[in-house]
Each structure stands twice: as C-alpha cells, then as structure tokens.
Amino acid sequence: MALTLRAPSRAVTRRRHRSAAGYSFVGAYVLLLLAFGAAPTAYALWLAFTTSAGGGFAGFGNFLQTARDFRFIPAAEHLAFYLGFWLVSLVVLVVGLALVVHSRGPRASKALRLAYYVPGALAGAASVIVWLFVLDPAVSPVAFILHAFGWSTFDEVISPGHLPVLFAIMAFWTGAGGWILVMYGALNNIPEELMESARLDGASPWQVALRIKLPLIRKWVAYMTILAFATGTQLFVEPQLVSQASVGIISPSWSPNQLAYVYAFQLDNFNGASAIAVDLLILGLICAVLIISRTGLFEAS
Amino acid sequence: MRINTRTSTGRAPSRRRRALSGAASIAAACTGLGAMVGVGAASTTTSANARAKSASSETVTVWTDATRLPGFKLFETTHPGVHLNIDTYSGDNNGASDLQTKIGLYNRVGNGWPDVVFSAEETDAAWTSSKQYHFAAPLNAGLVPSSTLNNFATGALATCTFNGKVYCLRNDIGQNVLWYNKTLLDKFGYKVPTTWSQYQQLGEQVAKQHPGYVIGTIGDAWSQDVYFWASECPSNHLISSTKVEINTSAPDCTRVANLLDPLIADSSLSKLSVESSDFAKQYGSADKVLMEVGPSWYGEYIFELGYKVPSGQMAAALPPTWPGDHYTGDVGGGIYMVSQHAKNPRLAAEVATWMATSTDYQKTAPTYPAYRPAAQVWLKAVNASGYFAVSPANVFARTANDVWPGWSSLLFSTDGVWADTVVPGLTSGKSLSSLLPAWGTALKNQAQTLNYSIVTS
Numbered sequence: 093m094a095l096t097l098r099a100p101s102r103a104v105t106r107r108r109h110r111s112a113a114g115y116s117f118v119g120a121y122v123l124l125l126l127a128f129g130a131a132p133t134a135y136a137l138w139l140a141f142t143t144s145a146g147g148g149f150a151g152f153g154n155f156l157q158t159a160r161d162f163r164f165i166p167a168a169e170h171l172a173f174y175l176g177f178w179l180v181s182l183v184v185l186v187v188g189l190a191l192v193v194h195s196r197g198p199r200a201s202k203a204l205r206l207a208y209y210v211p212g213a214l215a216g217a218a219s220v221i222v223w224l225f226v227l228d229p230a231v232s233p234v235a236f237i238l239h240a241f242g243w244s245t246f247d248e249v250i251s252p253g254h255l256p257v258l259f260a261i262m263a264f265w266t267g268a269g270g271w272i273l274v275m276y277g278a279l280n281n282i283p284e285e286l287m288e289s290a291r292l293d294g295a296s297p298w299q300v301a302l303r304i305k306l307p308l309i310r311k312w313v314a315y316m317t318i319l320a321f322a323t324g325t326q327l328f329v330e331p332q333l334v335s336q337a338s339v340g341i342i343s344p345s346w347s348p349n350q351l352a353y354v355y356a357f358q359l360d361n362f363n364g365a366s367a368i369a370v371d372l373l374i375l376g377l378i379c380a381v382l383i384i385s386r387t388g389l390f391e392a393s
Numbered sequence: 394m395r396i397n398t399r400t401s402t403g404r405a406p407s408r409r410r411r412a413l414s415g416a417a418s419i420a421a422a423c424t425g426l427g428a429m430v431g432v433g434a435a436s437t438t439t440s441a442n443a444r445a446k447s448a449s450s451e452t453v454t455v456w457t458d459a460t461r462l463p464g465f466k467l468f469e470t471t472h473p474g475v476h477l478n479i480d481t482y483s484g485d486n487n488g489a490s491d492l493q494t495k496i497g498l499y500n501r502v503g504n505g506w507p508d509v510v511f512s513a514e515e516t517d518a519a520w521t522s523s524k525q526y527h528f529a530a531p532l533n534a535g536l537v538p539s540s541t542l543n544n545f546a547t548g549a550l551a552t553c554t555f556n557g558k559v560y561c562l563r564n565d566i567g568q569n570v571l572w573y574n575k576t577l578l579d580k581f582g583y584k585v586p587t588t589w590s591q592y593q594q595l596g597e598q599v600a601k602q603h604p605g606y607v608i609g610t611i612g613d614a615w616s617q618d619v620y621f622w623a624s625e626c627p628s629n630h631l632i633s634s635t636k637v638e639i640n641t642s643a644p645d646c647t648r649v650a651n652l653l654d655p656l657i658a659d660s661s662l663s664k665l666s667v668e669s670s671d672f673a674k675q676y677g678s679a680d681k682v683l684m685e686v687g688p689s690w691y692g693e694y695i696f697e698l699g700y701k702v703p704s705g706q707m708a709a710a711l712p713p714t715w716p717g718d719h720y721t722g723d724v725g726g727g728i729y730m731v732s733q734h735a736k737n738p739r740l741a742a743e744v745a746t747w748m749a750t751s752t753d754y755q756k757t758a759p760t761y762p763a764y765r766p767a768a769q770v771w772l773k774a775v776n777a778s779g780y781f782a783v784s785p786a787n788v789f790a791r792t793a794n795d796v797w798p799g800w801s802s803l804l805f806s807t808d809g810v811w812a813d814t815v816v817p818g819l820t821s822g823k824s825l826s827s828l829l830p831a832w833g834t835a836l837k838n839q840a841q842t843l844n845y846s847i848v849t850s
C-alpha cells in the first residue's frame with residue numbers, strides 16, 4: 093500500500109521538478125529575448141514611424157527620407173552583391189564540405205571538424221583583424237597570391253570593385269565552420285541502414301550524397317539560409333574595420349547597417365536609423381517566409 | 394593597413410580623421426537591430442555625472458584623451474581649490490567619433506554632459522555648436538577674454554568660429570611645412586623648391602634621374618589639406634554657419650590638379666598614405682623620401698619614430714607657394730570645448746583656457762601649441778632636440794600664422810569624402826583632374842543631406 097502510494101507521488105514531484113527546470117530555462121531565455129530582441133524592435137518600430145522633433149506620427153516619412161538619401165542605393169547595391177556571393181558560397185561550400193567530412197573515416201573527420209571550427213571560434217572583430225594582415229601585401233603571409241592577381245598595395249587589394257567578394261570571403265571564413273559542424277551533425281542523424289540499403293542497390297558514394305543525404309538535410313540548409321540571410325543583411329563589422337584600417341578609403345556608409353549607424357550617431361537622426369533597421373528586418377522576414385513556405389521547414393515529416 | 398606611429402609612442406598628437414567610427418560601434422553591429430542597440434554603449438561615462446552631483450560646485454567634469462591627461466592632472470595640482478572629474482575616452486583620435494555618439498545620446502536623455510571636452514578632431518566644433526546638438530558654449534562672449542583669443546596663431550581659431558562666435562580653443566596646430574632629407578638632397582645636388590612650379594619641375598627631374606624616389610604623397614585621407622588647402626581651393630568654404638561654398642572646378646582647385654597630375658603619372662608623387670605599411674616599406678624605411686609637404690608633427694612622428702630616418706638628415710623649409718600668396722594648409726590640431734550645460738561655465742572655461750594657453754603644460758606637449766606665447770617656449774625644446782639637420786623652429790613659427798582661414802569645419806568629414814571618392818580613383822589610375830567633379834558632387838551630396846545651402850562662387 094505504502095509503496096503504491098509513494099510511487100506515484102514521487103513521479104509527480106519529479107515531473108514537477110522537471111517542469112520547473114524547464115520553465116526557468118525558458119524564462120531566462122524569454123527575459124533576454126524581451127530585453128534584447130523584442131523591446132529594441134518595438135522601440136525601433138516606434139521611432140521609425142515618428143518624427144524626430146516632438147515624436148508625432150511620421151507615416152512613411154522616415155522611410156522615404158532614408159530611401160532618397162544619396163547613400164542608400166549604393167549601400168543597397170553593395171549589400172546585394174555581397175549577399176549574392178556570400179549566400180551562394182555558403183550554401184554550396186558548407187554542404188559540400190560537410191558531405192566530405194561525413195564520407196571520410198572517423199579519424200580524418202575529427203581533424204577536419206576541428207580545422208573548420210577554429211576560425212569560427214575567433215570573435216568576429218578579431219578575425220577581421222587577421223584578414224587585414226592577410227590582405228596587406230606588405231605584411232601578408234600569402235602575399236604571393238595577392239601579387240599573382242597584380243595587386244601590390246593594400247589600397248589596390250581593397251579597391252571598390254573587390255569589396256563584396258572580400259567581405260564574403262571574410263564572413264565565410266569566420267562563420268562557415270560552425271555551420272559545417274551543424275550539417276555534419278544533421279548528416280549523422282541519417283540512419284545507417286538507409287545508406288547501407290542504397291549502397292546494396294548499387295549507388296555510388298556520389299549518388300548516396302546527392303540522392304539520399306542531401307534531401308534528408310534539406311531543412312537544415314533552409315534553416316541556415318534564413319539565418320545567414322538575416323546576418324548578411326546586417327553586414328557591419330567587416331566594412332567598418334576595413335574602413336578604419338584604410339583611413340577611410342571605404343565609405344563609412346558602405347552597407348545599409350552602417351548607413352543606419354551614420355544616421356543615428358553622425359546625423360543625430362534615430363528615426364531615420366530606425367527606418368533603415370526596419371527595412372532590414374522586413375527584408376529578413378520576407379526571405380524567411382519565402383524559404384519556410386517553399387521548403388516546408390516547419391512541417392512535421 | 395596603416396601603421397599607427399603615434400599610439401605606440403603613447404603621445405599621440407591630435408589629428409583630423411573623422412571618416413570612420415570608433416571601435417565602440419562594433420558592439421552595436423553584433424545585434425539584431427545594430428544601429429538601435431548601440432544606445433547601451435554610453436553607460437561608461439554616466440558615473441561622472443553622478444559624481445559631479447554629489448561634489449561641491451568647484452568640481453568640473455572633464456573628458457580627455459590619454460595624451461592630454463597629464464595636462465589636466467597638472468591643472469589640479471596647481472589649482473588646489475578645483476576638483477576635476479576626469480574621464481578618458483578615445484578623444485576622437487584616429488577617426489573615432491564617440492564624442493558625437495555620446496553627446497547625441499545625452500541630448501536624448503537630457504543629462505550626462507561633461508563640462509570640458511578635449512577632442513583631437515579639429516572640426517568637431519561644427520556639430521557641437523550646431524542647433525541640433527547645441528553643446529559647445531560660445532567663448533568670445535565673456536567666457537574667454539579677447540586678449541587671450543587674440544594671442545592664438547593667426548587663423549588657428551578659424552575652424553572654431555561660426556557666425557562670428559568662437560566655440561573652441563585650439564590646443565595645437567599642424568601647420569604644413571616642406572620636410573626634406575637634406576643628406577639626400579645634397580647628395581643628388583637638388584635645391585629646395587620655394588614655389589609650386591619649382592616643386593613640379595623637381596618632381597619631373599627626380600622621376601627621370603632618380604626613379605623610385607618620391608617628393609610627397611597624394612594618397613592620405615588628409616592630402617587635400619596639404620595641397621588644396623594651401624591653394625585656397627573653395628571646396629568647403631563656409632560663408633555662414635548654414636551656407637557653404639563648394640566649387641572644386643574653381644581655378645584655385647584645378648591648378649593643383651594640373652600641377653600634381655604629371656607627378657602622379659611619373660610616380661614622383663606616391664599614391665599611398667604615409668602611414669601605410671606599403672609606403673613605409675617602399676619609401677619611408679627604404680630612405681627614398683626626398684621631401685614631403687606635411688604638418689609640423691611629421692618630423693618627429695613620421696620621420697623619426699615611424700621611418701627611423703637617422704639623426705642629422707631631416708630638415709624643414711617654408712612650404713612652396715603659389716604666385717603672390719603665402720598660405721599653407723594644416724593637418725590636425727586638437728580643441729577644447731566648454732559645455733552649454735556646465736553649472737559653472739566660468740570655471741569650465743578657465744580649465745579649458747589653462748590647458749590651451751598655460752606654458753607650464755604646453756611646453757611639455759607633443760605637438761606645436763596654437764597659443765603663441767606657449768609656442769615660443771615649446772620651440773626651445775625643438776631647438777634643443779638635436780635630431781634635425783637644421784632646426785625647424787623658425788619655419789614652424791612662421792608657417793603657424795600662414796594657415797589659410799577659408800578652409801572651414803563642416804558638419805561632415807571632408808577628409809572622409811576625399812578618402813572614399815578621390816583616393817580609390819587615384820589608386821585605379823585616374824588623374825586627379827578627372828576626379829575633381831566627382832569630389833565636388835560627393836561634397837555637395839553630403840552638404841545637402843545636412844541642410845547646407847550651397848553656392849558655387
């Protein structure tokens with residue numbers, strides 16, 4: 093009797109404990125989300141639709157003002173080129189490299205995993221500093237590559253036409269490693285029997301990768317693309333630091349996020365800055381909605 | 394990449410470069426709505442405000458860079474009745490712009506302002522005195538006696554003056570002189586040019602007889618302040634605080650481009666920045682710089698400490714002149730400003746004035762004092778330094794009063810516009826003349842955004 097009575101009550105407390113732990117984890121997350129995600133977003137929305145003088149309703153005034161700014165279109169163009177290079181290289185190379193790691197033996201893949209991860213472990217700004225050295229022919233350890241392109245000075249390397257590609261390379265180098273590991277983890281979830289049977293049916297490793305593995309990690313690729321697009325549109329650190337290192341050869345409003353910064357802190361126009369921030373938010377949301385609806389990211393399989 | 398010659402010495406002279414924003418901005422980038430979340434960055438200096446409230450009325454809150462810190466400390470020891478709350482910040486050195494960021498944020502919350510500010514960006518008074526920021530107090534309306542103001546080098550306060558009101562005191566000036574390597578010049582048998590046309594002839598001669606040597610650079614963010622300022626080019630000439638003359642196709646601008654284009658083409662004028670590692674490697678440390686028109690601080694900070702040119706080789710001459718003119722330009726020079734919101738503006742102005750004019754402090758300053766009596770004492774140290782082949786003291790003293798006063802501080806960085814429009818064009822092989830229209834358009838675009846009315850003549 094005593095046993096049967098005690099057993100369920102213990103289970104209940106355990107369940108209660110478990111749910112308390114769950115709530116405290118989620119609670120901490122929700123707090124941070126509210127403080128650093130939702131509240132700034134709401135504040136930005138409020139600022140974007142109000143006037144700087146007095147705070148009255150501004151309609152789309154701030155959006156029109158910033159879109160007509162002579163720096164807006166060039167910044168948008170820079171961003172479009174950058175995103176083009178970055179997203180394509182990210183998706184193709186990350187998936188490709190993850191498949192390579194996954195098809196190697198466990199020992200080789202361990203070493204490769206570490207190699208991919210290390211650059212990502214450096215803080216963003218620190219890795220850009222590393223790149224400043226790599227791209228300066230006077231001090232670069234790979235100066236011969238730069239010379240092979242016909243670039244003998246730093247100013248030539250960072251000439252305006254090269255920038256989207258350079259920033260894409262920097263962002264890839266700092267950000268792709270983590271994604272390769274995520275993809276690798278996703279690939280590890282594919283049941284071994286599935287690939288075994290594919291191999292028995294005569295599929296080559298290439299066919300296994302393309303026909304079996306790739307479709308099964310499709311949702312992960314979609315997830316990565318959404319997040320990468322959102323971070324990509326907020327490009328800031330790379331142009332800002334390279335601009336600083338080059339004493340301003342690169343415009344301080346090279347990317348839209350930098351333009352927003354200029355609006356806030358050099359033009360003292362937080363409303364205009366918010367309007368640009370909201371532009372970027374909307375862009376990210378549109379991309380997310382498109383990808384989610386096209387790939388069925390949230391549908392239960 | 395630029396080598397940072399000055400910060401490594403710990404005695405950074407003030408310099409103008411506002412094209413870029415400070416490292417504090419990086420924090421803002423990492424967040425979702427990057428620009429908005431940067432608001433948090435201001436918290437570091439609010440403690441000063443709290444302290445100011447609790448202390449007596451004889452407390453002044455000061456913001457300075459590390460280089461000027463010993464001066465403020467000296468003020469405290471010589472003025473026992475006054476307590477300074479000193480906060481060090483970037484000082485807007487090397488292109489940082491955190492002063493503007495912070496004042497903008499304090500204006501939003503309505504408190505937190507410092508009473509006295511040092512800024513290495515000599516054009517900062519343009520925005521601090523603007524209606525929008527409304528931070529700097531006019532000093533010539535009772536706060537600083539005109540006898541003091543009149544003792545600054547001629548034209549030194551022009552960058553502080555808007556609509557007849559003086560909003561800052563210059564700490565130092567970077568008047569341009571002609572730096573030359575006497576040893577090399579003697580060896581090659583060249584004479585120091587005294588006019589710009591002689592300068593051009595010399596450049597063409599050097600290109601033929603000694604290729605690989607240079608007589609200057611055009612690739613600095615401040616090269617416009619060297620060549621175009623000296624020629625009185627109206628690229629940023631304020632008529633009133635809201636009306637600016639921008640005309641880069643004026644004869645005083647085109648004559649500079651026409652003069653320099655042959656030298657750019659034959660490589661006797663480098664397209665690199667004097668602070669770039671490329672320039673240091675190819676010319677600076679390779680002993681290939683014959684001469685360079687540049688500010689008074691180049692001698693110590695570029696040639697001696699940067700390129701390590703041996704003692705007894707470098708000398709300075711008066712900068713080349715245009716016919717019938719004697720003007721030169723200026724690169725760098727810090728300023729002191731007093732807050733409109735200061736509880737005791739008189740005391741705050743006293744602190745700022747002491748810093749800019751006190752011989753006790755200025756004689757130890759790293760760069761040329763803008764205040765004439767202090768400069769006379771400072772020059773004795775230059776005479777005693779023993780580094781130069783000929784002491785540049787007389788040249789410094791003469792050119793200090795020759796800076797053209799028509800080159801104004803605007804609400805945006807004209808150096809930044811030069812750096813991101815003209816310099817990349819030159820790097821890609823375009824001529825300076827062909828870039829003048831684009832330079833003018835970029836300046837006008839910026840000026841329009843900031844509601845200047847623009848005139849072209």
